[in-house]
Amino acid sequence: MSYVDPRAGSMAAQIAGQSGEMDVVANRGLSAVRSIAAAHRLTGEYISKTYVVTVPSLEPSKVGPIDDRLIVADDKAAVSIEYGHLxxxxxxxxxxxxxxQHIMGQAVRAVG
Structure with a gap:
């Protein structure tokens, strides 16, 4: 019979969160977002307000802090640009x- 530590998932997530590979993948996603947005740009403001940020995980951890990466579109019209508007x-x-224009959704599929 084998034993798996119940903290194994949290430990793996913590290791991954500290890995440089997470930054590489996040930056690949950011490049995809900017590339897709470039086809729709009028002013370039949306593109200039996209970036990657490292944040603490929302999931509670049994082993300590876990870092996640988010690709952020900080434009005031980001939701309207993504999902549409009246x-x-x-x-x-x-x-x-x-x-x-579903820029974020397209980027996820392109990188995924």
């Missing part, structure tokens, strides 16, 4: 849906 015509009740 545009109201001036002096009218008429609205039009502008579809999202």
């Amino acid at each position: 545009v109201r015509f001036k002096n009218s009740r008429r609205v039009k849906f502008v579809p999202g």
Whole structure:
């Protein structure tokens, strides 16, 4: 019979979180986001406000802190750009849906 330490998953995540390979993969994802966004850019503001940040994991750990990487789009219109939004015509009740560009979703599929 074999024994597996119940902390094994947390220990593996902690080791991975401290690995430089996590930064490499996160930067690959960031490059994909910027490349996809470049095809849609009007001002370049969205691209200039994308970056990678290291944050503590949301999952509780049995062995100590675990680092995760996030690719952040800090543009004020990031949600509208990703998922779409409504545009109201001036002096009218008429609205039009502008579809999202799904930049982050495309980047995940491209890198994945």
